[in-house]
Amino acid sequence: MREDTPSLFPNSGRASSGTAFTLPQSEDGGAARLVTIFGSLDPHGARRVRYVFDAGKPAYSEIVLPAEGPLRSIAREVPAAAWHERELHDQYGIEIVGHPDLRPLVFHDNWPDGVYPMVDRVDDVPWSKRDYRFLQVQGEGIAEVAVGPVHAGIIEPGHFRFSVVGDTILHLELRHFYTHKGTEKLFEGKSAGDGAMLAESVSGDNCFAHAVCYSQAVEDACGIKVPPRALALRLIGLELERLVCHISDIGGLCTDVGFSVAAAYATRIKESLLQASVQCCGTRYWRGVAVPGGLRFDFDSARVAELAQAVARAFRDFSKIARLSLETPSIQNRFEAAGVLSREAARDLAVVGPVARASGIDLDVRRDHPYGRYSEHPIEVPVTHYGDVMARARIRISEAAVSARLIQEAAKSLPDGGVFTPIASQGDVQGFSAVESPRGELCYWVEARGGRVTRCHIKSPSFQNWPAMPLAVAGNIIADFPLINKSFNLSYSGCDR
Amino acid sequence: MIGDVIERSLRQRSPVIPVEALVGNCDGSRMPEIVADRLTEEVARKLVEVCPTSALGMYELEDRRCLRLSYGHCIGCGKCADAGQGAVVVARNFTRCGVAKEQTVRLWDIDGRAEMTPLAPSPExxxxxxxSLLQRALNVRQLDAGSCNGCEAEITALTNPYYDLERFGIHFVASPKHADMLLVTGPVTRNMAEAVKATYEAVPAPKLVVAVGACGCSGGIFAGSHAIVGAVDAVIPVDAYIPGCPPTPAMLITGILEVLRRRIAK
Incomplete structure (x- = not known):
C-alpha cells in the first residue's frame, strides 16, 4: 500500500510518531516474513510487544519493544501485520500510530470501549452497543450481500459481507471472532500440564498439533529433553492429523461441486482412520495424549503397527479417489482458475501452509525449522504457482502422500524406552515453538513462573490466512465462494481463539 | 471416470454400523466410570484435585460425604482414571446422552461406597x-455457538457411510425455519449470544434444543472466560444434554434417539 493512500477510517494517518524499529531482512535481501506479533506484561505490569520474524534458516528472530507509549504501525510496509496490530489494540489498549484500519477486530458491538482484557480486570464486563462500519463499495448496480454469522450447514460461525455486481464479487469483507473465547487469557494460572488440554480446544480438528506445539513451547522454556519414543509417536500423530485433514478437505471440495460419490468415499476413508486411532490410543482425535514432557501414556507397539497398516489402506483408497476426481472434467471445470491467490498477495499477507505452497511460496516448518524427529526424516515440500482451487487440492493430495510415508517410516523405526520426562517447577521461563499443522505454521509462546503459565500466545495459521481469502474471492462469482472458502480450509475457532 | 467410481462403490461392502451397536457405545470418548467399592475419601480428594473442569466435586449431604460426577462438565481427559488407584475406569458404555440435566450428574456416598443416584438405562x-422410533422423520439444524469445531467434526461424521444418520429419517437442514431440533455446540460466546437467540426464535414451535459437548452442557474448559456468556442453557431453554469432548458419533446418535424417545413418551 502506498503511503499517500487516502485513509478510509478515522484512526488512520501517516505514521510520524511512536516507537519504531528497522524491519529485519531475509537471507536473499528481501523483507523477512512476519510470523506473529503479540503483547505481554513485564514483571512490573508494563506492556511490551514482541515481533517474531522468519529471516531464513534455522532460527526465528524476535524484536521486543516497550509498549507503554504509542507504537508505530508496520502494517503499511508489512500488510500481514494489520490484524496482529488490531488485536494488540483490542487486547492491550496499545496505541498504534499510522495503522490504516484500527476498527475493533476481536470484540464486537457488545464490548465497551476502553476495556482491555489482557491488562484490565474483566470479571463483569458490562454489555454495550458500539457502531461498526463495514467498508462500503459504491457505484451503479452494486449490491451488498450479508452472510452469517450462522451459515447453512454444519460450519463454524463468521460473517461475510460481499459487494457484488450481478454474480461477480467486487469485494469481500470478513467479520470474524464470533467464536472468540478469551483462550489466551484462560491459560493464565493453569499448571503447565493442564495447559495442553486448553490448547487442544483451540481448534478441535487440529487438536494434536496444538497440544504438541504448546508442549514444545513449555519444553523449550524448561529445557526438557523429550524421550525419542514420545517424539516418534508425536510425529505419527501429527502426520495422521494432516492426512485426516487433507482427506476431509478433498471430500469437502467434492461436496461443494456436487461430486458426492467421491465425497462419500472421502468421509468413509477419514472415518476408518479415526476408528483406527481409537484402537491405537483410545481417542479419535488423539486428545489427551500429548503433554509437556512427552506423552500421557505409552502406546502398544503392535497397535501402532496396526495403525500404520490402516493408514496404508486408507491412503491407497484415497489416492485412487483423488486421482479419479481430478481427472473428472466437471471437477476440472470448477477447480481450475477459481479463487486465484497471487504469489505477491500471499507474500504480502505472510500466508502459510498448503495455501502458501499452492501460490508459489516454498515454506514448511518441518523442513525449515525441524522439531521433534523431523530432522531424521527428509521431507519433500510440494509447491506450485497456480494459486487456484485446483492447486490447493493438488498440494493437499501430494502432502497426504508424504504424511502416509512418514507414518510408515516412524512406525517401523519406533524407538524403545519411556515416553515422559517430568517437568521440574522453575522460576521465570519463556519458550517458543512452531509446528507445521495441517493448515500451516502454528506457533506458541509460553511464559511460566513456578510451573504456572503466566502468558500464552497462539499464532494460528488460520489467523494469518483469513485476510488472504477475500483477495482470492474477488472477481469470482458468488456461487464459487463456498468452494474457494473450502479450498482455504480455515478454522474459525483457531483464528478467533 | 465417474462410471469407474460408481462401479467401485457398488462392489464394496457397506460399512454401515447397525443401530444396536451404536446405542450406548462410547468408545473413544473416555467418559469416566466410578468403581464404588474402591472409593475412599483420600482417593476422592485426589480425583477432585486433578479434574481440570470441576466435573468431580466433594459435598456434604445429610452428614454424608459425597463424590459428585457431572458428565456435562467432563472433557474425558482421563486424568481421574490415572490418579484414581482403580476407583475410576474408562466407561465401556454410556447411555446418559440426550437426557435431562439432572441425569448427567451422579453422586456416590464415599463412606458407604455406593451410588446414591438412580442408574441409567442399560444399553439393552x-x-x-x-x-419404534425409526419410522418417523426429524429435521435437525446444527448451531455453533462458539465451539472449537471438535463437535462439528463429529456431527459431520454422522452423515458418513458408517453412521448414515439419514437411514433413521433424520436430516440436517440448512435453515432453522425448517428444523424440529437445534443441536447447539460450544460455550455461547459474547459475540454469538445474539445470533443464538435469533436462531432459536427462528425455529418453529414445537422445538427441541439439545446442548452438545462439554462446552454446550457446562461451558467445559472455557467456563469462567470473560469472552463467553456460559453454557447453552444460559441463553436459550435446553431440553436435553449430550456430554463428551467431543461426543462420539455413537453418543450423538444415542442422544438424538433418546430425545425422540422421551418426546414420544410424553
Whole structure:
C-alpha cells in the first residue's frame, strides 16, 4: 500500500510518531516474513510487544519493544501485520500510530470501549452497543450481500459481507471472532500440564498439533529433553492429523461441486482412520495424549503397527479417489482458475501452509525449522504457482502422500524406552515453538513462573490466512465462494481463539 | 471416470454400523466410570484435585460425604482414571446422552461406597425401544455457538457411510425455519449470544434444543472466560444434554434417539 493512500477510517494517518524499529531482512535481501506479533506484561505490569520474524534458516528472530507509549504501525510496509496490530489494540489498549484500519477486530458491538482484557480486570464486563462500519463499495448496480454469522450447514460461525455486481464479487469483507473465547487469557494460572488440554480446544480438528506445539513451547522454556519414543509417536500423530485433514478437505471440495460419490468415499476413508486411532490410543482425535514432557501414556507397539497398516489402506483408497476426481472434467471445470491467490498477495499477507505452497511460496516448518524427529526424516515440500482451487487440492493430495510415508517410516523405526520426562517447577521461563499443522505454521509462546503459565500466545495459521481469502474471492462469482472458502480450509475457532 | 467410481462403490461392502451397536457405545470418548467399592475419601480428594473442569466435586449431604460426577462438565481427559488407584475406569458404555440435566450428574456416598443416584438405562434397555422410533422423520439444524469445531467434526461424521444418520429419517437442514431440533455446540460466546437467540426464535414451535459437548452442557474448559456468556442453557431453554469432548458419533446418535424417545413418551 502506498503511503499517500487516502485513509478510509478515522484512526488512520501517516505514521510520524511512536516507537519504531528497522524491519529485519531475509537471507536473499528481501523483507523477512512476519510470523506473529503479540503483547505481554513485564514483571512490573508494563506492556511490551514482541515481533517474531522468519529471516531464513534455522532460527526465528524476535524484536521486543516497550509498549507503554504509542507504537508505530508496520502494517503499511508489512500488510500481514494489520490484524496482529488490531488485536494488540483490542487486547492491550496499545496505541498504534499510522495503522490504516484500527476498527475493533476481536470484540464486537457488545464490548465497551476502553476495556482491555489482557491488562484490565474483566470479571463483569458490562454489555454495550458500539457502531461498526463495514467498508462500503459504491457505484451503479452494486449490491451488498450479508452472510452469517450462522451459515447453512454444519460450519463454524463468521460473517461475510460481499459487494457484488450481478454474480461477480467486487469485494469481500470478513467479520470474524464470533467464536472468540478469551483462550489466551484462560491459560493464565493453569499448571503447565493442564495447559495442553486448553490448547487442544483451540481448534478441535487440529487438536494434536496444538497440544504438541504448546508442549514444545513449555519444553523449550524448561529445557526438557523429550524421550525419542514420545517424539516418534508425536510425529505419527501429527502426520495422521494432516492426512485426516487433507482427506476431509478433498471430500469437502467434492461436496461443494456436487461430486458426492467421491465425497462419500472421502468421509468413509477419514472415518476408518479415526476408528483406527481409537484402537491405537483410545481417542479419535488423539486428545489427551500429548503433554509437556512427552506423552500421557505409552502406546502398544503392535497397535501402532496396526495403525500404520490402516493408514496404508486408507491412503491407497484415497489416492485412487483423488486421482479419479481430478481427472473428472466437471471437477476440472470448477477447480481450475477459481479463487486465484497471487504469489505477491500471499507474500504480502505472510500466508502459510498448503495455501502458501499452492501460490508459489516454498515454506514448511518441518523442513525449515525441524522439531521433534523431523530432522531424521527428509521431507519433500510440494509447491506450485497456480494459486487456484485446483492447486490447493493438488498440494493437499501430494502432502497426504508424504504424511502416509512418514507414518510408515516412524512406525517401523519406533524407538524403545519411556515416553515422559517430568517437568521440574522453575522460576521465570519463556519458550517458543512452531509446528507445521495441517493448515500451516502454528506457533506458541509460553511464559511460566513456578510451573504456572503466566502468558500464552497462539499464532494460528488460520489467523494469518483469513485476510488472504477475500483477495482470492474477488472477481469470482458468488456461487464459487463456498468452494474457494473450502479450498482455504480455515478454522474459525483457531483464528478467533 | 465417474462410471469407474460408481462401479467401485457398488462392489464394496457397506460399512454401515447397525443401530444396536451404536446405542450406548462410547468408545473413544473416555467418559469416566466410578468403581464404588474402591472409593475412599483420600482417593476422592485426589480425583477432585486433578479434574481440570470441576466435573468431580466433594459435598456434604445429610452428614454424608459425597463424590459428585457431572458428565456435562467432563472433557474425558482421563486424568481421574490415572490418579484414581482403580476407583475410576474408562466407561465401556454410556447411555446418559440426550437426557435431562439432572441425569448427567451422579453422586456416590464415599463412606458407604455406593451410588446414591438412580442408574441409567442399560444399553439393552436403551436399544429395546429404538425400532419404534425409526419410522418417523426429524429435521435437525446444527448451531455453533462458539465451539472449537471438535463437535462439528463429529456431527459431520454422522452423515458418513458408517453412521448414515439419514437411514433413521433424520436430516440436517440448512435453515432453522425448517428444523424440529437445534443441536447447539460450544460455550455461547459474547459475540454469538445474539445470533443464538435469533436462531432459536427462528425455529418453529414445537422445538427441541439439545446442548452438545462439554462446552454446550457446562461451558467445559472455557467456563469462567470473560469472552463467553456460559453454557447453552444460559441463553436459550435446553431440553436435553449430550456430554463428551467431543461426543462420539455413537453418543450423538444415542442422544438424538433418546430425545425422540422421551418426546414420544410424553
Amino acid at each position: 434397555e436403551a436399544r429395546g425401544q429404538i425400532h
